[in-house]
Amino acid sequence: MSGSNAQPNQPEPTEEQDPLLEAEAASHSQYPQKFVLHEWVREKLAWLGRLTRRQIRFFLIMLGSCWGVIFESFRAHSWRRTVRYEFAATMRSVIGGGLIATMFAGTLTGVAAVSQTIYWLGLAGMAKMTGTILIDVVIREIAPILVGILLLGRNGMLSVTELGLLTTGGEIRSMQAQGLDPFLLLVMPRTLAFTVGGFTLGILFSFAALVTGYVISRMSGVVTNPVWTFLYDVITAMSHADYLIIPLKFITVGFVVGLGGCLTGLTATGEDNLRTLLPRGFSRGMLIVMAVSVLFSLDL
Amino acid sequence: MDTRTTGPLLELNKAVPSFEESGLPPVPFSMKLMPGDCMVVESRSSSRATMFADLCCGLVPLDDGAVKFMGLDWAALHDREINALRGRIGRITRRPSWPEFLNTHLAITLQQLHHTTRPLDEIVAEAARLSEAFGLPGLPVLRPSLLSDFDLLRAGCVRAFLGHPRLLLLEDPLEASPVELQNPFLSAITEARDKGAGVIWLVRNNAIWQGYRQGITSMWRLADDGLVEIRTA
Numbered sequence: 001m002s003g004s005n006a007q008p009n010q011p012e013p014t015e016e017q018d019p020l021l022e023a024e025a026a027s028h029s030q031y032p033q034k035f036v037l038h039e040w041v042r043e044k045l046a047w048l049g050r051l052t053r054r055q056i057r058f059f060l061i062m063l064g065s066c067w068g069v070i071f072e073s074f075r076a077h078s079w080r081r082t083v084r085y086e087f088a089a090t091m092r093s094v095i096g097g098g099l100i101a102t103m104f105a106g107t108l109t110g111v112a113a114v115s116q117t118i119y120w121l122g123l124a125g126m127a128k129m130t131g132t133i134l135i136d137v138v139i140r141e142i143a144p145i146l147v148g149i150l151l152l153g154r155n156g157m158l159s160v161t162e163l164g165l166l167t168t169g170g171e172i173r174s175m176q177a178q179g180l181d182p183f184l185l186l187v188m189p190r191t192l193a194f195t196v197g198g199f200t201l202g203i204l205f206s207f208a209a210l211v212t213g214y215v216i217s218r219m220s221g222v223v224t225n226p227v228w229t230f231l232y233d234v235i236t237a238m239s240h241a242d243y244l245i246i247p248l249k250f251i252t253v254g255f256v257v258g259l260g261g262c263l264t265g266l267t268a269t270g271e272d273n274l275r276t277l278l279p280r281g282f283s284r285g286m287l288i289v290m291a292v293s294v295l296f297s298l299d300l
Numbered sequence: 301m302d303t304r305t306t307g308p309l310l311e312l313n314k315a316v317p318s319f320e321e322s323g324l325p326p327v328p329f330s331m332k333l334m335p336g337d338c339m340v341v342e343s344r345s346s347s348r349a350t351m352f353a354d355l356c357c358g359l360v361p362l363d364d365g366a367v368k369f370m371g372l373d374w375a376a377l378h379d380r381e382i383n384a385l386r387g388r389i390g391r392i393t394r395r396p397s398w399p400e401f402l403n404t405h406l407a408i409t410l411q412q413l414h415h416t417t418r419p420l421d422e423i424v425a426e427a428a429r430l431s432e433a434f435g436l437p438g439l440p441v442l443r444p445s446l447l448s449d450f451d452l453l454r455a456g457c458v459r460a461f462l463g464h465p466r467l468l469l470l471e472d473p474l475e476a477s478p479v480e481l482q483n484p485f486l487s488a489i490t491e492a493r494d495k496g497a498g499v500i501w502l503v504r505n506n507a508i509w510q511g512y513r514q515g516i517t518s519m520w521r522l523a524d525d526g527l528v529e530i531r532t533a
Contacts, residue, residue, distance in 0.1 A: 166399055
């Protein structure tokens with residue numbers, strides 16, 4: 001132990017140190033801030049909320065907008081002639097433009113999946129299960145995903161690009177200045193047109209797949225029944241829930257693909273361009289289609 | 301929504317625009333525009349002029365004060381009411397305003413088709429008449445990107461004056477425009493004022509509006525210290 005009175009923990013002030021700042025720092029170290037539990041909890045909750053909101057911002061926007069589209073679509077006042085025009089134009093584009101691609105995809109699915117299913121089930125002596133397998137696999141699982149991807153690729157990405165460029169270019173703000181609400185004028189009619197389109201194309205896809213599968217099987221001699229008997233077998237294999245779930249799945253896929261495309265475009269910022277918008281729109285769209293498919297497959 | 305038919309058409313009452321949202325100086329803006337008035341606002345910066353027009357439309361959030369149009373405070377209205385009121389404003393803007401997914405004739409008539417129940421034929425007839433007045437061969441039906449800049453300027457004038465708007469916010473279309481546009485533009489302003497519309501004409505320099513000097517009711521300058529009235533000789 002040294003016997004000196006010097007305090008080694010307190011360095012001597014030098015000319016370069018500001019005495020005022022030093023004194024302030026010393027006072028802070030001497031009197032630490034009082035710990036208040038509820039303030040601490042509030043800060044942590046705010047941090048958690050910010051993090052959660054940032055991570056699931058788009059999901060929350062989607063949820064709110066889903067309700068907005070449904071709510072507005074039931075109000076007669078929302079269906080002004082400009083909104084009706086946009087609805088009709090989008091529906092023409094979705095159904096008219098996607099018809100050939102959907103029928104072609106359905107035909108390929110019929111060749112690749114339906115005829116093979118019929119063939120292998122017949123070979124295994126399980127021909128009676130053909131209808132059930134086709135309904136459960138092709139119509140309930142494959143058709144909504146493929147139709148969703150076709151909708152996304154043909155029209156969903158178009159909406160992302162169109163609305164994204166309008167947002168970043170300033171046209172959306174000009175529309176607002178004219179009293180034209182982009183949600184009412186663009187998002188609602190386009191989403192509903194996608195919904196109708198999803199259902200229509202889904203049914204046509206399923207029909208094309210089944211008929212093509214039957215034709216291939218008939219040509220190869222695997223099936224000898226007439227087409228009506230084959231379709232009857234398929235229909236009788238459907239449960240009561242299938243009559244609800246299959247159309248609902250097509251409708252939901254169309255709805256969320258349309259809404260997701262519009263919202264991805266409308267939420268674009270000034271820093272966005274096609275390089276950032278298109279991959280974002282595509283990945284979101286794919287996630288949405290897969291999520292809907294999985295959601296409907298859960299315990300149903 | 302009860303609009304006021306007497307008193308000021310547009311009233312800025314110590315309105316302090318949000319600087320973060322608009323870039324306008326965060327100082328109180330005060331002025332009144334009566335029906336039939338024509339106010340010239342000089343601004344060197346076109347983006348600032350656009351933001352001032354946005355402020356008048358209720359598109360810029362305020363830190364303080366109020367902006368009233370037809371006696372209604374923008375901040376106190378719901379979305380539907382705000383949109384309905386904005387449907388009564390005709391605007392020529394320098395901001396891109398021609399969506400490419402609509403043909404020009406639809407983009408011109410969109411505001412009227414959306415906010416009114418006027419018959420389509422009547423709107424188209426009025427748009428065609430205005431198009432010819434502004435020097436177009438008729439109502440343009442091509443995509444906006446296929447029109448020349450001058451034709452888009454003319455189409456912008458048609459859109460702004462279509463449907464007898466109550467307020468006109470005109471970001472100077474006469475600057476760098478063909479000379480033959482001046483007379484129809486000034487005639488359209490006079491006609492709109494005769495029907496009770498108020499006009500805010502945003503210009504970059506004094507030379508532009510000298511031809512209409514007798515019709516100007518007040519002259520203002522938009523600068524760093526806000527909106528300042530200038531005494532005219």
